[in-house]
Structure formats: structure tokens, C-alpha cells
Amino acid sequence: MTAGWVHHLIIAPVVLPLAAGAFMLLFDERRRALKATISLVSAILLLGIAITLMSLADASAPGASVYLLGNWPAPFGIVLVLDRLSALMLVLTGILAIASLVFAMARWQRMGPHFHTIFQLLLMGLNGAFLTGDLFNLFVFFEVLLASSYGLVLHGSGPLRVKAGLHYIAFNLAASALFLIGVSLLYGVTGTLNMADLAQRIPSVAPEDRMLLEAGAAILGIAFLVKAGMWPLSFWLPPAYAAAAAPVAAIFAILSKVGIYILLRLSLLFFGVEAGASSGFGSDWLLLGGMATIAFGLIGVLASQAMGRLAGYSVLVSSGTLLAAIGIGNTAITGGALFYLVSSTLTISAFFLLVELVERGQDTAAAVLAVTMEAYGDEYEDAVDEEVGLAIPATLAILGACFVVCGILLTGLPPFSGFVAKFLLVASIFNPTGLGASAEISPTDWILVALIILSGLSALIAMTRTGIRTFWASLEGKVPRVLVIEVLPVAGLLLLCLLLAIQAGPAMRYMEAAAQSLHAPQNYIKSVLAAPRAGGGGGESR
């Protein structure tokens, strides 16, 4: 084993947050500084590990790095698989986690018990879902992240959150039931749960069983579409995200991308070009559903009066664009979609944080805070005195600048990464085989391009309207008191978007390489099924 300890890092994104979360349970709620430190250190370590893993994944391409849990060979034991896509998602999770935690340290962590523990468990679920190579294991990690998200959506309490949380939980529990039905149908037909093994067996499924297989895959897909927020399944999303506390909503921005990630991975693995009779199964549904979601999202963006809901509907627009891109499913557009995924997740996360800061001076937020204070009265009152850090001067100017940048990013105007992302998408819809080669452009492609551009326009209109109403209206409401550590994460995320636009070349090379290995799943399958067990003598893992 030459790779040595680096190879063992693959399990770290799951174990580290679990250990940190469990460790924090030992301390009393009052030792917030300690808990926040542990939590933040864990998140920073996670980001470091994720970046290391990214270079590992890049180095071991075109295959994938496989970690055999329990040292059983692949179809029998559960495996963790690291390739470029999962490494990318890990890095994104790490970035968002740090931003949310820093933001929460100012005041939100005091609004309810066990914030940091639940947050770490959410990170564990996210990382596990991105790494696992086994369908049932995916279900378990999915439930871990959902259970912690149920806790987090209720963080801060209050009737509004409990009501939105109730709908969110009921909807996702029903979706989990569908997940199980889909998984067990796939198992019933193929007799395996390992994703690579499944991909290998699907082409040779008997014709009479094929309908059952496709039914299973479709039911499984619905469970992920609920999470991703495809149109008829998405009515729970904007209220739940808008009602959640700001740092929670910021990390939730990647929760809907988990559904996207799994759909992208499974549809290309199971129903790629080599899947025989089932090749391309469901891609039309994804394309049409994605387009419907963009349309619904852009109407929602236009109709939103509150900024929180505007952000919630922006999540839908982003999901819809990605779903449609997966539905088209050629290598060029997948690369563009990955870039869009990173850019839009960072943007929406920053926007959710910003919304809370801006609304703090307004009545709506004051009402929510009042409710929160009612529920957590005593704890909050003495919390005001011990607020740490400096309140920044020229608050409104800085918030306004961040708001403008968010608007530019959501709209997709230069010079930020939103423009690059949308340009890549539109360019690869028109030129699926690369520039210069002419290709037939179907009517659906035209509609999709129109929708992508219209969604930018609607974001521009909505953001301008909200911005004028918030920043240019007479200043009767008091100027919100904002701390430096609350603005830093927002500015940091937005700067990352700028960096992504400046470094679009190297970033895009990585995304394209990731897309190419997704579209050629043989390497993935081969490296999972041929993964060597850790050495015979003294090679025990850990």
C-alpha cells in the first residue's frame, strides 16, 4: 500500500463529524464557546480533508478510490467510493459548513439546544451520502442527514418554524418510504445493492423483469426528486427554507443538491449509454420536470414579497436548471451543470445569510425574533449582553453591496461566476459536440434556453424591486446591528464566486474531467469491483 494514510482519509469525512458531534454531547449547553470551537475546528478539518481528497481523486482518475469498510470485497461488503464528483461535493459541503458555523456563532447558536451536535451529524450524513457506493447505505446516510435536518429546521422554535417543519418532516418521511420501496424493488430484480454491481447487471436483466426494474428505479428517483424539489413535489420547500434559521437555511442550500447529486450519479451509472434496453431511461422526465420547475420557480421569484421566500424559490430555479441539464445528459452540459451547481449553491447560501441580516431591521424579522424570544426568553435576554465582536460601521452600505453582488450572481450577469455558469449551459445546449460542429437544435432545447434566460430576468426584476424597497426606502426602521463575523461568511462566499469566475479555466477543466468520468462509468465499476483488500498480514484497517 503506497497510498497509506491518505487512503484512510476517505472514511474521515464520516467519522470526524460523528466523533465531534458525540463529543459535544458531553458538555453542558452553557459552554457555548467550547462547543462552537470544537464544531468550527471539525468543519475546518473537514474542508482540509476534502481538499486533500480532491487531489487524491484527481490523481487516481480515471478510476475511483475505493475504501472497503470491514475489508470485505466489493459486492458483499459496503464500500465508500471517492471520485472527482464526490470530492467536489465534499469540498462544497466543507465551505458551506464553515460559513454557516461562523455566522451562527454571532447569535443563532444560542436560540436552541444542541445546535452544534445536530449540525455535525448533518455534515456526517451529507458526507456519507456523497461517498457511499451502496444503495442501502445511501438510505441510512440519507436518514441521518434528514433526521438532523428535522432538528435544525426547528432550531429556534416558534409557531412558524414548527408549522413549516411539520410539513417538511411529513413530506420527507413519505419520500423515505418511497426510497425503501425503490431500493427493495431493485434488489428483488437484480439481487444486489452495490451501485457498481447494479450497473453491471442492469444490461443483462431479463426482458420480463425490465418493467419491474424500471418501476423500481422510477420510484427511487421520485424520492430524490422530492429532495431536489422538482415541480409538483416541491411545495414544501420554499416555506421550510424561508422559516429555517439563517445559518440552517444556508447549509440547506446543499441539501437539495444531494438529490441532484444522486440523480446525476445513478442515472449515468444505471441508465448510461451501455445500459442496453434501459439506456436513457427517465431522462425525458428529468428534462420536462426540470423545465416545469424552472417555470414554477421563476413565477415564484416574481411573486415573492418576502426575501426569504425569494431565496427559497431561487433554490427551485437552480434545482430545475440542474435537473433539465441532467435530462439532456451529454458530457459538455454535465460539465457546465457541475460548474452551475457550485456557483448557485454558494450564491444561494450567501443569500440566505444575507436575508436574515437585512431583514433584521425590518418588522417581519423582528416579529420572528420576538416569537423566538418568547420561546427561549431567558436564555436570549442575557445573550444580548454577551454578544461578542465589533458591530460594523456603514452597515447598510456593506449589506447593500453584498445584496447587489447576490443579485448579479442570481441573474447571471458578468463579472461573477453566475454568468460563466449560465453561459456554459447555454453554449453546451446549442453546441453539444463542441464549438464549430453544427448540430440539430430541438424545440425543447430552445424552450429550455428561453427558460434559463427568463429565470435570470425574473431574478433581476425581483432583486431590483426588493433592493429598492429595502435600501432606498426611507429609513424609518432602525439600522440593523450587524457583527463582523456575520458579514464575513457572506462576503467570503461571494468572494469565492468571484474567484470561481476568475479561475474558471482550471475549475472548468476539473468539472469537465468529472463529467467525462461520469459518462464513462466502466472505470468506476471496474475500480469498485476490483478493489484490493487491505494487506494479508497486519493490514487491518485503522
Next chain:
Amino acid sequence: MELIVALAIGVLTASGIWLLLRPRTFQVIIGLSLISYAVNLFIFAMGRLRLGAPPVLVDAGVGDPGLYDDPLPQALVLTAIVISFAMTALFLVVLLASRGLTGTDHVDGRERR
């Protein structure tokens, strides 16, 4: 036996979905529980239905998989039961919180007028 299992799954799912669509939080939670029972039975059925076959190896017929029941769905069901139990408990807490904060057991937190 197949018919009985199929009917049981069907009846549980149908009742579960009906209850899930009702406006009272307690009905929703019972509906979700019924659906999770149906799903557990369904996972069992996906490992094929057999009577009297052991899921773990016994001395008599080691090596002949035809003598055994598929143990994997049983392990899956066990996990699913634990998870759905925990989720029901969690949902129950949210239900009580909602009842306490809004004073009604309607899922929307207010009675329809």
C-alpha cells in the same frame, strides 16, 4: 400465502395514504406508521417468500443456497424498522410542539373556517 401478504401490504398502504392526507396531525403520524409497516413487509417480499427455510447457515446443507432464505432483506428490514421508529418518535415530538404552540391539532396550525 402470496395473496395474503399482497393484500396485507395493499391494505396497509391504502389506509396509510388515506390517513396521511387527513388534516389532523395524529392521523398523519398513524398513516406514516402504517406506510412504514407496509414498506417493511414489501422489503421482505422482495427477498422472495418461503416457508421454513433458515436465513443463517446450519450444519446440514452448507453450500447449497437453495436451502436457505435470503438473509439480506431481513437485515434491511431491521434497519428500516429502527429508523422508522426513531422518525415516528421525532415526529411525535414535533406534533406535541405544534399542538402546544398553536393550540390546535390541525396540520396547518389553524382550523379551517
